[in-house]
Amino acid sequence: MSDAAKYFYKGGLNCAETTLKCMIEDGVVDLPEETVKMMSGFGGGMQRGSICGAVTGAVAAIGSKTGRTEPDQDRKPSAEAVREFLKRFEAEFGTLYCKELQKTYVKEHALKSPGMYRACTVFVERAIEIAKEIVENA
Numbered sequence: 001m002s003d004a005a006k007y008f009y010k011g012g013l014n015c016a017e018t019t020l021k022c023m024i025e026d027g028v029v030d031l032p033e034e035t036v037k038m039m040s041g042f043g044g045g046m047q048r049g050s051i052c053g054a055v056t057g058a059v060a061a062i063g064s065k066t067g068r069t070e071p072d073q074d075r076k077p078s079a080e081a082v083r084e085f086l087k088r089f090e091a092e093f094g095t096l097y098c099k100e101l102q103k104t105y106v107k108e109h110a111l112k113s114p115g116m117y118r119a120c121t122v123f124v125e126r127a128i129e130i131a132k133e134i135v136e137n138a
């Protein structure tokens with residue numbers, strides 16, 4: 001498994017970029033490295049504390065394996081896989097929202113501090129693990 005901390009905590013990529021990059025490197029999804037760029041705006045809950053960037057990156061990876069490219073294709077496999085991912089992540093952490101995750105798990109650290117990045121690395125790592133399990137079973 002890729003070292004999420006290498007990219008997120010120590011490497012300067014955001015949570016969404018790191019999640020997709022690790023899933024590409026681990027061979028879970030077959031996407032060009034360039035697709036990581038798409039995730040740049042999704043870090044920090046789309047820069048607003050909304051849905052966690054690790055969640056967004058994982059959903060993008062799941063969609064790349066289970067999604068569709070034409071309207072007449074079945075969307076059910078992707079919808080079911082994403083719902084399963086969201087259910088499992090939320091069950092583990094109590095929320096999908098960056099601001100709420102930070103309140104609960106990062107409260108002792110200032111935003112953008114090394115402590116925050118260490119705490120948020122847990123979300124990135126678990127998002128990758130959960131998404132990987134779902135994609136491998138899809």
